[in-house]
Amino acid sequence: MGSELEPLLILQYIYLFILIRISLTKNKLRIILFFFLGIIIIITVLYASNDYISQHIPNVSGTEILNAPRVNSIQIEKNGQKGILNETISRTLKNSNEVIIISVDNTRPEEPELPQYLEDPKKSCVSNFKCAITNTTGWNDKNSFRVSTVNNTKNQWSSIIGQEVHVKPNDRYDLLSHMKLDKLARYSNIKFEGFNETSKSWYEIIKCPYDIKGPVQWTEFRCSVTIEQNTTKIRPVFNAGWSASKNREAVTWFDYLNMTKFKSFIVDPNLKSEVVYEGLQSPTSMAFLGPNDFLVLEKDGTVQRIVNGIKSNKPLIDLDVANYEDGGLLGIAVKKNNKSTEPHSHGKQVYIYLYFTAQKKQNENGAQQNDSAANRVYRYEFVNNTLKNANLLLDIPAGYHHDGGPILIGPDNQSVYVSVGDLENQNYSVVPNKALNNSTGAEPDGSGGILRFDLDGKPIDRGILGNNYPLNLYYAYGIRNSFGIAFDPLTGKLWGTENSHEAGDEINMLEPGFNGGWNKVEGIWPFAGDFVPNASYAIYDPPNLVTFEGKGKYQSPQFTWNRTVGPTALTFLTTDKLGTKYENDMFVADVENGRIYHFKLNQNRTGLLLDGPLIDKVADNDKELKNIIFAGEFGMITDLDVGPDGYLYLVVFNEGKIYRISPLS
Numbered sequence: 001m002g003s004e005l006e007p008l009l010i011l012q013y014i015y016l017f018i019l020i021r022i023s024l025t026k027n028k029l030r031i032i033l034f035f036f037l038g039i040i041i042i043i044t045v046l047y048a049s050n051d052y053i054s055q056h057i058p059n060v061s062g063t064e065i066l067n068a069p070r071v072n073s074i075q076i077e078k079n080g081q082k083g084i085l086n087e088t089i090s091r092t093l094k095n096s097n098e099v100i101i102i103s104v105d106n107t108r109p110e111e112p113e114l115p116q117y118l119e120d121p122k123k124s125c126v127s128n129f130k131c132a133i134t135n136t137t138g139w140n141d142k143n144s145f146r147v148s149t150v151n152n153t154k155n156q157w158s159s160i161i162g163q164e165v166h167v168k169p170n171d172r173y174d175l176l177s178h179m180k181l182d183k184l185a186r187y188s189n190i191k192f193e194g195f196n197e198t199s200k201s202w203y204e205i206i207k208c209p210y211d212i213k214g215p216v217q218w219t220e221f222r223c224s225v226t227i228e229q230n231t232t233k234i235r236p237v238f239n240a241g242w243s244a245s246k247n248r249e250a251v252t253w254f255d256y257l258n259m260t261k262f263k264s265f266i267v268d269p270n271l272k273s274e275v276v277y278e279g280l281q282s283p284t285s286m287a288f289l290g291p292n293d294f295l296v297l298e299k300d301g302t303v304q305r306i307v308n309g310i311k312s313n314k315p316l317i318d319l320d321v322a323n324y325e326d327g328g329l330l331g332i333a334v335k336k337n338n339k340s341t342e343p344h345s346h347g348k349q350v351y352i353y354l355y356f357t358a359q360k361k362q363n364e365n366g367a368q369q370n371d372s373a374a375n376r377v378y379r380y381e382f383v384n385n386t387l388k389n390a391n392l393l394l395d396i397p398a399g400y401h402h403d404g405g406p407i408l409i410g411p412d413n414q415s416v417y418v419s420v421g422d423l424e425n426q427n428y429s430v431v432p433n434k435a436l437n438n439s440t441g442a443e444p445d446g447s448g449g450i451l452r453f454d455l456d457g458k459p460i461d462r463g464i465l466g467n468n469y470p471l472n473l474y475y476a477y478g479i480r481n482s483f484g485i486a487f488d489p490l491t492g493k494l495w496g497t498e499n500s501h502e503a504g505d506e507i508n509m510l511e512p513g514f515n516g517g518w519n520k521v522e523g524i525w526p527f528a529g530d531f532v533p534n535a536s537y538a539i540y541d542p543p544n545l546v547t548f549e550g551k552g553k554y555q556s557p558q559f560t561w562n563r564t565v566g567p568t569a570l571t572f573l574t575t576d577k578l579g580t581k582y583e584n585d586m587f588v589a590d591v592e593n594g595r596i597y598h599f600k601l602n603q604n605r606t607g608l609l610l611d612g613p614l615i616d617k618v619a620d621n622d623k624e625l626k627n628i629i630f631a632g633e634f635g636m637i638t639d640l641d642v643g644p645d646g647y648l649y650l651v652v653f654n655e656g657k658i659y660r661i662s663p664l665s
Contacts, residue, residue, distance in 0.1 A: 115145055117163045118238070124159055128152035129240060131160070139178040139218050139255040147240035148251040157189075157239035158252075164195075164235045165259060167227045172635050172654065174593070175206075175223045176258040177236075181214030184250035187241035188212060190257070192225060195233040205234065209563075210502055211241065214250070221563065222622055224262070224592050226636065226654035262594060262633035266661065271578060273631070273659050276649070277306050280656040284405065284638050287334045289350070289382075291644045296651070296658065299328035301356070303387065306658070317380070317387040320359045322373035325400050326481075327357030331407035331418065335455070350382040351455075355407045355418050357398045373398040375446070377407065377418055377457070393457030396446030396470060399423030399430070402481040402499075405638075406569070411492045415460060416453055419496065421481030422518065423447040430519070434546045435477040437520045446470045448518065449477035450485065450496065450510060464512050465548040476514035477552060478545070480522070483638065484570035485510070490584055491605050497567035497588060498557075501527065505564050506557035507588060507599075509606065515554040517542055523560040524618065558608050559599070560618045566591035569640040569650075577646030578663065587630065589637035589650065596637065596650070598630035634659060 113133050114120060125131035130148045138144040147158050167173070177190045189211050193202040208223035227234070236257055243250035266273055282299040289295060289305075296304045301319035305312040321328050333353040358376045377394035380387035393416070402421030410417055422430045432441030436448045444465075452475040454460055463472025475494070484497040498506040498516060504523020508516060519527055524538045540556050547553070561567070569589045576583040586599040586608070600609040610617060613624040639651035648661040 114160065118145075119161045120159075121161060122159050124157075128156055129158045131158070134253070137180065137218075137253060139220070144180075144253045144255045146251060146253050147238070148249050149240070149243045150249075151247065152242050154186075154242050156242060157187075160238040160240075162236035162238065162257070164233045166233055167194075167231065169227050169229045169231060170655065171227045172262040172594070172633075173225050173227070174258075174260045174262055174633070175208050175225060176260075177208050177221045177223075178218060178255035178257075179209065179212075179216065179221065180218045180253040180255075181212065181216040182251045183215040184244045184248055185214035185216075185241060185252045186244050186250065188214075188252040189239045189241070190221075190254070191237040191239055192223075193235055193237055194228065194231040195235075196230050197232045198230045202235075212502070213244075214252075218253075218255070220621070222565075222592065224594065224636075262635065264594070264632070264634045266631045267629060268579075270664055271661055272664050273634075273661050276658045276660045277309055277311070278655070278657040279311075280304065280658070282328075282653055283651050283656060283658070284328065284330055284653065285332050286639055286641055286649065286651050286658065287332045287352075288641065288643055289334065294641075294643075294649075294658075295332060295334070295352070297329045297332050297354075299323055299330075299653075301329050303329070303332070303352075303354070305385065312385060316382075316385060319354075319356060322357040322359050322398065326403045326421070327373060327398060327400070329354065329356040330403065330405035331355035333407045333409050333416065335409050335413075352380045352382050352387055353393075353407055353409070353416060354378050354380065354387075355394075355405065357403055375403055375420060375423075377416070379455070379457075391456075393453065394418065394446075394451065394473075396420065397423055397431075399447070400426045401428070402430075404481060405483050406485050408485055408487070410452070411487050414454060416455060416457075417475065417485060417494070418451050419479070419482040419485055420447055420449060420451060421479070434548070435471075435474065436518060437478050437515070437544075437546045439544070439546050443468070444471045444474065444477070446473065449479050450475045450482070450494070450514075465551050471548075475512060476510045476516065478514075478516035478518045478521075478554070480516070480518040483568040484588065484640075486570045486572055486586075488584075488601075488605055489572050489574045493605070495570055495586065497570050499566060500561075500564050502564055503562060504557075505561040505567050507559040507567070507570070507586075507608070508555070508557050511553070511555070513548075513552045515545060515547070515552045517545060517554055520545060521554075523562075524556055558617065559610070559614075562618060562620045565593060565595070568638050571640040571642060571648075573648060574642055575646035578648065578661065587640055587648065589640050591636040591638070591653070593632060594634040594637060594652075595632040596630045596634075596640070596648075597625070597628045599628060631661065 114131055115133065128150055130150055132146050134144055134146045135142045181188055189207045189209060191207050192205045194205045195202050205225050206223055209221040238254050240252035264273060280296060280298055283296050284299050285297045287295050293307045296306060298304060300323050301321040302315040303317050304315055319329060335351040335353065337349045355377050357373050360372050360374055375396050375398045376392060379391045379393055381389045401424035404419035404421040407418040422436055424430050430436060432438035433444055434441055435444035451473040452460060453473055459472040465471050465474050479498055481499045482496050485494060487494055494510040496508055496510050498508060500522040504525055506523060521527060521542045524540060526539055542554060545554050567588055567590050571587055573582050573585055573587060586601065588597045602609050612627065619625050634650060635652040636654045637650050638653045641649045643649050650659045652659060
């Protein structure tokens with residue numbers, strides 16, 4: 001004890017001496033009175049001792065002590081979740097609710113407390129972050145681990161590594177992660193890395209979620225990954241970001257991850273799925289020539305023909321495409337001229353329309369230049385199992401990301417529709433232009449919309465938004481990226497999907513002059529980078545959009561996913577072959593979950609028939625999607641098509657397969 005307690009100790013010794021002398025006199029009254037006086041002195045000594053400890057040894061919590069540089073002992077509160085503390089502490093605390101004092105070697109700095117299955121090879125929890133287990137908050141319980149900043153700088157993450165899991169190439173997994181961020185936390189994420197057995201190195205597969213900003217309450221994030229060739233292991237990396245205010249602490253909490261191998265399913269027990277063909281290389285789209293006879297696009301530029309389950313000996317054509325990120329061979333449409341009286345007819349002929357990202361030029365080192373590719377539409381004649389007599393119909397700029405894909409022949413059989421994204425470059429930026437709602441930007445260049453032209457590539461009439469080319473091609477604009485467009489077979493209205501940044505995937509009814517709001521709006525929320533939206537941010541009449549002198553009109557989505565699922569193909573089931581309850585209904589696929597969603601339309605077919613938690617047209621979480629899931633876990637579905645047999649066909653990009661959904665009977 002310190003010198004402050006010495007007088008009390010001396011008083012205690014004097015008292016004991018006097019008590020012994022009095023007891024020898026055998027005077028009971030004096031003995032009783034002096035005994036109670038002794039109790040008072042003992043209490044005083046104990047109180048003084050505790051007061052001394054509180055002043056000289058701080059009463060720290062488990063979280064605080066974990067970040068102390070050197071300690072002789074630490075106080076750790078019990079954590080009820082078995083295994084979240086290290087093995088020794090877990091055994092000590094297993095059957096105890098008490099505070100335990102555990103001795104620590106004071107010859108080295110104290111290690112931060114992390115769940116036993118995590119590692120911190122870069123010592124982030126010692127240098128730029130404080131890391132600790134907490135039993136005060138969590139996803140489903142009160143257990144999680146907490147990473148807070150210590151004056152860290154931008155672009156500096158915690159990089160805490162999780163457990164490695166052995167995997168096999170081409171396997172597909174569903175990932176669930178759980179995070180919470182305070183209002184100062186910026187760009188936190190959970191990154192999944194794969195180990196390439198050939199290069200013996202780790203590489204990034206996906207971030208789930210991608211860099212997000214606080215405040216975010218406990219949220220479940222769902223992603224999917226397909227294991228690439230030569231990859232034998234994957235692992236999570238927990239990346240707490242930095243603080244929005246340099247000298248203030250920002251906190252990110254992480255909870256458990258779940259990784260489940262996909263197994264495809266169809267909700268309706270009366271339907272089945274079967275593989276029609278497999279062995280394709282990254283197929284993107286398909287189109288039927290006739291019963292059991294279809295063409296399939298492979299992203300690297302080949303067009304394959306499959307007849308009765310057998311692929312032709314060689315591709316119909318092998319194009320020189322810019323096969324990077326979102327580029328490549330993307331969309332196909334078939335036009336049959338069966339009547340010689342049709343305009344543009346050359347007798348009974350089949351034309352194939354292809355949309356792809358074409359190679360233009362490379363620099364002297366063989367590297368891609370900014371203008372090294374173009375998005376083009378060509379029309380070909382289908383002759384003797386080959387594509388001949390190419391006719392260029394559209395030639396516009398291309399991006400590294402967001403080149404769109406689908407191409408359709410209109411209901412009038414005289415027009416072509418093609419979806420083009422905002423052409424994001426390798427630095428994740430776009431050229432500001434008026435078609436992307438930048439009023440001071442450049443004139444539209446063909447990006448960010450649905451373009452329409454006749455069968456020879458010419459503008460139709462005077463254009464919807466204006467007379468100048470390519471503005472006179474726009475049917476719709478303000479679209480970030482769409483992988484699915486289709487016409488309602490009953491009304492002829494065009495519908496489409498749109499991929500958001502991180503929140504606000506959409507389904508839209510695309511009237512002529514439709515403005516999707518990008519890049520001012522995503523879903524029903526103002527675009528503000530990486531954030532998790534809620535109802536309070538919703539905006540249904542966004543200001544400062546480009547209208548092209550009133551010719552363009554914004555319309556909020558008919559359906560929105562709060563968190564991105566990557567919606568792709570959209571089609572209408574024009575037959576009753578899967579059951580009358582599905583006839584003329586809408587089906588939408590996604591790439592994140594390998595799902596197909598089933599939507600009924602309202603009576604006048606201007607909106608979707610939604611009820612229950614979806615009556616607000618927003619899926620706030622995955623549970624709210626339960627009643628509209630038709631099928632799932634098929635992989636990355638990039639196209640849906642209705643065959644001449646009336647059944648539903650789907651293209652699965654990562655598996656290289658074509659599936660058919662049909663009745664059990």
